[in-house]
Amino acid sequence: MSTHAVQQTLDDLGTPLVGTTFVVVDLETTGGSPRDCGITEIGAVKVRGGEVIGELQTFVDPGEPIPPFIQTLTGITDAMVRGAPRPAAAVTSFLEFAHGAVLVAHNAGFDIGFLKAACAAHDLTWPRPQVLDTVHLARQVLGREETRNHKLATLAAHFGAETTPDHRALHDARATVDVLHGLIGRLGSQGVTSLEELAALSSRVTPEQRRKRHLADGLPHAPGVYVFTDDAGEPLYVGTSVDIRTRVRSYFTASEQRRRMSEMVRLAAGVTPIVCATTLEAQVRELRLIAQHKPRYNRRSRHPERAWWLKLTDEAFPRISLVRTVGTDDLVWAGPFGSRGQAEEAAAALVEAVPLRQCLQRLSPRRPGTPCALLDMGRCAGPCTGQVPVEDYARTVAEAAAVLAGDSRAGLEVLRERMRRLSTQARYEEAATVRDRMGALVRAASRTQRTTPLVTMPELVAARRTARGGWDLVCVRHGRLAGSTSAPRGADPMPYVEALRLSAEVVAPPTGPGSSALPAETEMVLRWLEEPGTRLVEVDGAWTCPVGGAAAAHEELAPALGWAS
Known part of the structure; x- marks a missing residue:
């Protein structure tokens, strides 16, 4: 019997990406929870075939005061949203703008969650559009060797976006458009040309995955740790689950969408279960096993021993120092930091809040040196001049020590005031830099103040x-x-x-x-x-934490910066 090639119809080929209308949306809000917070701004860009065909931007009156820190972060004040459309009208306008399009957002769960909550609160019908998350897509396309993370600012810089994200809705939506186009361009070179292929990009189960399903046979339905091993018995990947057998079986189904996990499954020759009495034990065992074996397919916590710390040096005129280890003789420290960059940001915040000296040489109370420009700027106490006695500079050191290990309210208020001043002057990028530095300092100081009593107990x-x-x-x-x-x-x-x-x-x-x-x-x-x-x-x-310590500031900043509380 002869066969003939049959040309595929457009329906067979799916919906071409070049003809798909996307609406890229970004929201600014009063906080991180759709249940307790409101929308302050909606920005959206409609694109098709790589071209912008429409934009929408509107402030939204959330019906509640915008927290001061959110005003500093976004630059959106109560005055700016006064008289703006209320949530029902603003969301209705957005839904009309986005009708029939595929919605796109960076960390879509956040934006879509707020839109759904607004619809539910105001008796609006959520149209259940198809949603594409550029965070999820970037994780499938870009490896850690290309980008250090998948934050919008990082991806925008990676793809050379024309707009820099700055926590304003339309600006962030425009940046996300460029990220979307960059990702689609990468996928186009891999043969992904239809919307259906894009949606199903990572949902296929490979033959290698199917053939390895037997590795889950005999594993316990119990909480604990599981370790995938290769032919030589070396750990490939370590994970935890409340049900080891069910979790391991999921690696051989369409629910597992991570490309590196598919590669890991192809190499796996066995799975070792470790049943644990409590969930905490499972989490700790996972951490220790990853630190010990450093499995190639674990990205998190592979090198927990590699950490940076901030400490005050032990000398007549102490300064802040970045170190790899801290000993019992070091009286005040903060950390650990996962990278030197984070430690440097925290150090920069500390010396901006407290005028510690920043020069590196060891100073003598008896041999004055040459002052630097920081003294003229009022950002250093100036012990190098010989005009500042050791006991006077010690008060400055005590202020720094309080930020790291005691009452940090005064030091952090200096940083908050600088952020407010920069925001008032519309210098939002500088305000964001101060915010990020303060965040790094607060997280480290909070961690130190909370864990030190437990470590000594x-x-x-x-x-x-x-x-x-x-x-x-x-x-x-x-x-x-x-x-x-x-x-x-x-x-x-x-x-x-x-x-x-x-x-x-x-x-x-x-x-x-x-x-x-x-x-x-x-x-x-x-x-x-x-x-x-x-x-x-x-x-x-004794288990204590200082009143007015960084832990309180951490709780305040966590919702605005998306930290875990």
């Missing part, structure tokens, strides 16, 4: 109710998870507590931050202890 036992009615029990010694267990429902938990204490790991007192446990582990334990419902059973030592 010989022992802490805590408990939390489980969904089954029992208790998860953990024993922490010097910031390290020394053991964990579970007490079943209806049982007296105290015998389990005593057994846990007797069997827990012996942990030596720290010789410096990170010596008893990885800093990331201590912070992980601390988050577990701070969650609602956790009860302290036994505490050997």
Whole structure:
């Protein structure tokens, strides 16, 4: 029987990307939660075939005051939104503008979440459009070797966007358009030319994935850690799950959409399960295994031991110093930082808030030196001139130490005031730089102030109710998870507590931050202890945090900057 080639119809080929109308949208809001916060600005750009065919921009009166920090971040003030359309009218206008188009947003869950919430609150019908997230798409297209992250500003710079993102809705939407076109251009070279192919880009299950499904056979339906290994038994990837077998099976289905995971599955020869008594134990074991083996397919926490710290030097006229390790003789420090750049940003914020000297030479109280320009600018106390006694400069050092380890309110208020002044002068990029530096300092100081008591504590036992009615029990010694267990429902938990204490790991007192446990582990334990419902059973030592410390500022800044609280 003969066969003939048949030309495909346009329906067979799918919807060409060149003919697809996209509406790229960005919102500015009063905070991070659609349930509790409102929209202040909508910006949208309609594009088709690589050309802009329309734009929409409107302020929105959220019906509530805009928090001061959000005003500083976005430059949008209460006065600017006064008299603007209310959410129902503004969202209606946007939906009319976007009718029939594919919606695109960077971190689409955020923007779409606010639009859906506004529709629900004002009896508007959400049209359920197709949504494309440029963050998700960038993760499929760009590897870590090309971009250090997938933030909008990073991707805009990578693709040479004509507009720089600056937390204004239309500007950010224009930048996202250029990112979208850059990503589509990359995919076009890989043969992706239709909307259907774009949607299904990473949803296919390869034959290699299907053939490896047997690796999940026999794994336990239990919480814990799973380790994919290669033919030589070397770890390829470490993960955690509340159900090991179900999670491992998902790697062989269409729900697994990460390209590097498909490659990992092709190399995998086995899966080792490690059942854990509590979710915290599973998280800690995962962290330790990744730090120990550094599996090639784990991107997170592969080098938790590589950290930077800020400390005040021990000399007559101390200055701030970036170091790799901190010892027990160092009285004040903050960190750890994941990169030198983050540490430098925090250091810049500290010396802007407190006039510490920034010169690197060791100064003598008896041999004056030559002053630098910072003294004339009022940004240095000037101990190099010999006119500042050691005891006077010590007060400046005490202010810096308070920011790092004590009451940071005065120092942070200096930075906030500078941000407000720059925003008033419409110098938004400079204000954003101060904001980022302050954020780096606040996060590090908050981490230090919260974890230091836990690290110095010989022992802490805590408990939390489980969904089954029992208790998860953990024993922490010097910031390290020394053991964990579970007490079943209806049982007296105290015998389990005593057994846990007797069997827990012996942990030596720290010789410096990170010596008893990885800093990331201590912070992980601390988050577990701070969650609602956790009860302290036994505490050997004092668990305190300074009033007015950076932890309070961290809670204030977290929603605006998208941090985890």
